[in-house]
Amino acid sequence: MVHWANPAGLWALGALAVPLAIHLVRRPLRVVRVGHLPPPPGPSRRLAWWRWRDGWKLALRCGLLAALAAALAQPEWRPAEPAPVRWVLRVPGAVWSGPAETAWERERAAGASAHWLARGFPAVASAEPAGGDEWSAAWSLLRELDARVPAGSRAVVFGPTDAARFTGPRPTLARLHVTWWPTESVAVSPPAAPGPRPQVKVAVVAAADRSEDLRFVRAALLAAESSETAVDPDWVVQLGDLTLPPTLAARVEAGAGLIRDVGAAAAALPAERTFQPGESRLALRQRGAPPDGRVLLRDSAGEPILTETRRGAGRVLQWGLRFHPAWTEWPLRAEFPAWWEGVLRPGPTAAAALAASAAAPGFAPAAAAGKSIYPPIGAVPLAFGCWLAAALLFLAERAWSWRQAREAAR
Amino acid sequence: MADAGVIEPDPRLRAALHGLALTARQLVAGAVAGLHPSRRPGSAREFSQYRAYQPGDEPRRIDWKLFARSDRYFLRESDVDTRVAVDLVVDATASMRHRGPAAAAEKFAAARALAAALGFLAETQGDPVSLHLVGDGAVRSLATAGRRAPGDVILRTLARAVPAGRWPADPAALTTALRKTEHDGASAGPGTTARLTVVITDGHQPDGEIRAALRPLRVRRHEVILLRLVARDETEFPHRGQVRFEEWETGRFLEAEAGAMRRRLLEAAAAERAAWRREWDGERFETVELDPDGALEKGLRACLRRRMER
Numbered sequence: 085m086v087h088w089a090n091p092a093g094l095w096a097l098g099a100l101a102v103p104l105a106i107h108l109v110r111r112p113l114r115v116v117r118v119g120h121l122p123p124p125p126g127p128s129r130r131l132a133w134w135r136w137r138d139g140w141k142l143a144l145r146c147g148l149l150a151a152l153a154a155a156l157a158q159p160e161w162r163p164a165e166p167a168p169v170r171w172v173l174r175v176p177g178a179v180w181s182g183p184a185e186t187a188w189e190r191e192r193a194a195g196a197s198a199h200w201l202a203r204g205f206p207a208v209a210s211a212e213p214a215g216g217d218e219w220s221a222a223w224s225l226l227r228e229l230d231a232r233v234p235a236g237s238r239a240v241v242f243g244p245t246d247a248a249r250f251t252g253p254r255p256t257l258a259r260l261h262v263t264w265w266p267t268e269s270v271a272v273s274p275p276a277a278p279g280p281r282p283q284v285k286v287a288v289v290a291a292a293d294r295s296e297d298l299r300f301v302r303a304a305l306l307a308a309e310s311s312e313t314a315v316d317p318d319w320v321v322q323l324g325d326l327t328l329p330p331t332l333a334a335r336v337e338a339g340a341g342l343i344r345d346v347g348a349a350a351a352a353l354p355a356e357r358t359f360q361p362g363e364s365r366l367a368l369r370q371r372g373a374p375p376d377g378r379v380l381l382r383d384s385a386g387e388p389i390l391t392e393t394r395r396g397a398g399r400v401l402q403w404g405l406r407f408h409p410a411w412t413e414w415p416l417r418a419e420f421p422a423w424w425e426g427v428l429r430p431g432p433t434a435a436a437a438l439a440a441s442a443a444a445p446g447f448a449p450a451a452a453a454g455k456s457i458y459p460p461i462g463a464v465p466l467a468f469g470c471w472l473a474a475a476l477l478f479l480a481e482r483a484w485s486w487r488q489a490r491e492a493a494r
Numbered sequence: 495m496a497d498a499g500v501i502e503p504d505p506r507l508r509a510a511l512h513g514l515a516l517t518a519r520q521l522v523a524g525a526v527a528g529l530h531p532s533r534r535p536g537s538a539r540e541f542s543q544y545r546a547y548q549p550g551d552e553p554r555r556i557d558w559k560l561f562a563r564s565d566r567y568f569l570r571e572s573d574v575d576t577r578v579a580v581d582l583v584v585d586a587t588a589s590m591r592h593r594g595p596a597a598a599a600e601k602f603a604a605a606r607a608l609a610a611a612l613g614f615l616a617e618t619q620g621d622p623v624s625l626h627l628v629g630d631g632a633v634r635s636l637a638t639a640g641r642r643a644p645g646d647v648i649l650r651t652l653a654r655a656v657p658a659g660r661w662p663a664d665p666a667a668l669t670t671a672l673r674k675t676e677h678d679g680a681s682a683g684p685g686t687t688a689r690l691t692v693v694i695t696d697g698h699q700p701d702g703e704i705r706a707a708l709r710p711l712r713v714r715r716h717e718v719i720l721l722r723l724v725a726r727d728e729t730e731f732p733h734r735g736q737v738r739f740e741e742w743e744t745g746r747f748l749e750a751e752a753g754a755m756r757r758r759l760l761e762a763a764a765a766e767r768a769a770w771r772r773e774w775d776g777e778r779f780e781t782v783e784l785d786p787d788g789a790l791e792k793g794l795r796a797c798l799r800r801r802m803e804r
Binding site for chain 2: 110111113114115116117118119120121135137
């Protein structure tokens with residue numbers, strides 16, 4: 085089937101009116117005075133003002149202009165369009181929550197084909213693509229997918245609403261309709277820092293019953309190369325239900341971050357759940373009541389386990405658990421220091437993760453508003469053939485005209 | 495038309511005259527035949543031969559002196575000079591301005607040369623010759639009987655003639671003019687025994703004027719040579735493309751794709767010429783088609799030779 089990449093070029097077909105007029109409208113006739121016209125000349129007869137002449141030459145000229153117009157319109161041969169497909173795309177490293185998993189299973193049950201949102205779009209049954217940044221060119225991948233799939237296809241992307249992962253203008257896809265299903269977060273690998281890492285000052289305030297928790301937290305802070313100080317800290321870690329010293333509270337109000345665990349007041353609720361603060365899903369043995377604020381992470385039951393609230397210019401990350409092996413296996417896993425690293429280190433990923441709420445509604449590419457500027461896979465461009473045909477027709481027309489002129493000169 | 499015999503100071507006319515005279519002489523140069531046999535057997539003073547008497551011969555033509563010597567009857571014969579009054583009728587209508595795409599001159603130039611040549615030939619034979627120019631709705635006649643150098647007079651008249659207009663509407667106009675010159679020629683001298691009318695025309699007769707004008711000649715048993723000028727483009731029709739054909743004489747036109755109508759026009763022209771020959775080619779009417787763009791002398795000499803062989 086022939087498609088026109090630049091249909092506006094077909095307006096050039098209007099130029100056909102020129103040769104049609106030239107060959108249709110009669111030119112002034114050559115007058116030949118004769119002694120007499122052989123009988124029966126009949127009554128004096130005039131030719132009509134219009135009369136087709138030089139039909140072959142007209143055909144050549146029209147063909148030439150049509151070929152030029154077609155070349156400008158950039159035709160391409162496309163194979164017959166297959167049936168639309170339905171995909172679900174999973175962002176590698178995305179932290180699943182209960183509703184996302186439910187939606188994922190629902191899409192799969194509806195016949196959607198599951199793939200990773202990564203180069204080559206491997207099936208989910210295959211190994212998860214390595215590296216948390218693999219999907220960072222999300223829009224570029226979706227553009228590529230838009231060029232591959234038939235028109236009318238649909239895709240549901242399960243991934244975090246992480247603004248830093250979306251670079252460039254928001255794409256407008258022609259054939260693919262994308263729905264974005266947000267997951268809680270994504271496990272990110274720390275960005276490579278070629279130079280010396282900046283110091284992060286952290287003040288830790290722990291209740292007396294959190295000595296065990298404090299041990300794990302300090303180990304994580306040590307791994308994150310942070311320095312513990314009570315003077316102008318960048319972060320304040322509050323373990324247990326206690327009151328912050330005024331200087332630290334003022335510091336939080338001024339813009340420092342505060343990380344709190346569940347607090348003593350919260351009752352420990354037995355739970356056989358999981359949650360995914362990093363690359364792996366971890367067991368959650370106990371948890372507190374769901375904290376208030378904007379949810380950043382949910383457990384496998386869908387209840388918030390990490391929220392964010394604002395306090396003055398600062399922000400508070402409120403966990404619904406304790407950093408204790410009795411509550412979760414997290415402090416014993418490598419994901420624990422990795423999370424602290426990702427949160428404490430002022431980097432683009434961490435900053436962007438906190439701004440996710442603002443960017444989330446715009447992550448899904450725009451619906452098809454026009455035709456794609458990218459040819460589909462298997463399309464064969466025909467413009468060169470049109471140019472070639474135009475050149476051949478031009479030569480033929482010139483040769484024809486030259487022959488006519490030579491005959492007329494005889 | 496100006497009077498014949500007036501000396502024209504116009505150098506162009508003089509040049510035309512010279513060219514016409516030269517052409518006329520070239521046309522008849524080497525022609526062993528004239529317009530007609532100049533002598534026929536008869537009785538006259540100039541002895542020709544003796545012939546044995548045959549029953550039916552007049553007894554008074556018997557040479558009695560020879561009978562006395564030979565005791566046999568012989569008739570004394572002598573050739574009688576014959577003079578034929580020649581009427582040159584030249585079509586000077588506008589249609590004679592026809593000139594083919596590859597032709598060097600108009601048809602009328604050929605007609606002029608033919609008339610001049612025939613006038614020159616008649617003058618050589620001592621025949622009285624008169625010229626009738628038919629055109630512009632009238633017949634203008636010039637009788638040269640009794641004039642000196644009638645050939646020159648005819649040359650001058652022809653050189654100044656310009657084809658225009660049509661044949662006279664009156665079909666008797668030509669006959670009247672011929673009769674008038676015949677009457678004037680009767681006093682030109684004895685010996686004029688016959689009349690020969692040579693009509694030089696292209697045969698174009700939108701309303702049958704030529705047919706109507708020549709029909710009385712047939713009734714009067716005039717001997718008529720009809721030299722019809724048929725141009726090459728009228729038999730070959732070399733035109734191509736969209737063309738507007740216009741008749742000189744009538745202004746009638748035809749706009750057509752020449753290539754598409756070529757065959758039809760050629761067939762019509764051939765049929766017309768065949769019809770002309772059927773009607774006008776007979777015992778006393780001889781039709782000769784001449785190509786004005788070709789070798790006129792060949793056609794003219796062939797015609798004269800045929801006449802002498804009769």
